[in-house]
Amino acid sequence: MGRTYKAVQVTKPGKLDFVERPVVEPGFGQVRLRVEACGVCHTDAFTVEGGFPGLTFPRVPGHEVIGTIEAVGPGVQGWKQGQRVGIGYMGGHCGHCISCRRGDFVNCQNQPISGVHSDGGYAETMIAQASGLAAIPGDLLPTEAAPLLCAGLTTFNGLRNSKARPGDLVAIQGVGGLGHLGIQFARRMGFKVAAIARGAEKEGLARKLGAHHYIDSIAQDPVAALQALGGARLILATAANSKSMSPLLGGLAPRGQLVVAGAGGNDPIEVNPIPLLFGTRAIEGTMTGSSLDAEDTLSFSSLQQVRPIIETLPLASAAEAYGRMMRNEARFRIVLVTGQ
Ligand SMILES: [Zn+2]
Numbered sequence: 636m637g638r639t640y641k642a643v644q645v646t647k648p649g650k651l652d653f654v655e656r657p658v659v660e661p662g663f664g665q666v667r668l669r670v671e672a673c674g675v676c677h678t679d680a681f682t683v684e685g686g687f688p689g690l691t692f693p694r695v696p697g698h699e700v701i702g703t704i705e706a707v708g709p710g711v712q713g714w715k716q717g718q719r720v721g722i723g724y725m726g727g728h729c730g731h732c733i734s735c736r737r738g739d740f741v742n743c744q745n746q747p748i749s750g751v752h753s754d755g756g757y758a759e760t761m762i763a764q765a766s767g768l769a770a771i772p773g774d775l776l777p778t779e780a781a782p783l784l785c786a787g788l789t790t791f792n793g794l795r796n797s798k799a800r801p802g803d804l805v806a807i808q809g810v811g812g813l814g815h816l817g818i819q820f821a822r823r824m825g826f827k828v829a830a831i832a833r834g835a836e837k838e839g840l841a842r843k844l845g846a847h848h849y850i851d852s853i854a855q856d857p858v859a860a861l862q863a864l865g866g867a868r869l870i871l872a873t874a875a876n877s878k879s880m881s882p883l884l885g886g887l888a889p890r891g892q893l894v895v896a897g898a899g900g901n902d903p904i905e906v907n908p909i910p911l912l913f914g915t916r917a918i919e920g921t922m923t924g925s926s927l928d929a930e931d932t933l934s935f936s937s938l939q940q941v942r943p944i945i946e947t948l949p950l951a952s953a954a955e956a957y958g959r960m961m962r963n964e965a966r967f968r969i970v971l972v973t974g975q
């Protein structure tokens with residue numbers, strides 16, 4: 636191991652620099668990973684463009700990180716050197732705040748966000764809190780596992796924590812980075828799956844991924860289409876476009892839920908209270924998940940053959956990868972490969 640490592644850091648908003656840094660030893664409760672792969676996620680924009688509360692520069696983005704443990708800090712139990720692990724957006728819960736004491740680790744009040752409050756995975760090595768680690772099943776490639784830690788976990792938890800039950804109509808809005816995984820999870824969880832996207836070109840892929848129905852929101856009104864299918868018990872909204880979510884409420888069955896998994900822009904979701912009242916429908920958000928939720932996502936993906944569709948680029952091409960993702964050119968997730 637060298638005494639330095641290569642990383643891609645945001646030195647000032649909008650600028651990704653390829654730099655060499657001194658290797659850091661893990662502190663109490665931490666491990667150091669030798670990074671193998673890191674997904675490029677739309678949420679990285681909060682780091683690259685700046686503006687996230689508590690963010691300081693320079694900062695290394697990246698929160699879909701797969702690597703092997705190369706150094707274990709003091710006070711770490713249950714993890715060992717050489718083990719392949721992942722760390723996602725939630726960088727590890729503290730274990731002592733009110734939320735943690737209630738077992739609600741996602742809402743830990745002292746949790747660093749990987750790549751925002753601490754340096755993330757656009758790098759050859761990364762320091763991670765042991766409480767944020769997930770074990771990786773042996774049959775998943777690092778490049779396949781990386782997007783499952785954020786895009787995968789978000790849709791997996793959004794589906795399994797909803798009130799929908801096997802056989803219910805579940806609609807996945809958006810066939811992109813999140814949606815293409817959401818369709819696979821929903822199908823394999825036993826739901827009746829409708830994919831909603833703009834235009835006809837994604838229909839073939841959506842059906843191949845497991846959608847029973849495809850709703851082209853340009854050619855037809857998605858509300859009418861969902862109601863014709865009996866109304867959705869759950870609509871998982873993955874598009875980074877709040878305005879497109881507002882009209883979908885009318886497509887819910889009574890007691891249906893609109894679960895918001897994507898965010899983008901500053902537009903609010905506009906809500907007509909009438910369908911909320913008459914039919915007791917609900918809107919709620921879903922936030923990735925805990926480290927054990929991440930492990931559940933990976934285990935389910937291994938068991939049920941759920942895989943992200945990825946493109947890979949070397950770490951040195953991080954700026955290009957980020958640009959492609961932001962221009963919506965990624966099909967469907969770009970993963971940075973490190974150390975090859
Ligand atoms: Zn993400």
Ligand SMILES: [Zn+2]
Pocket residue numbers: 728729730731732733734735736742743744745746
């Ligand atoms: Zn906590």
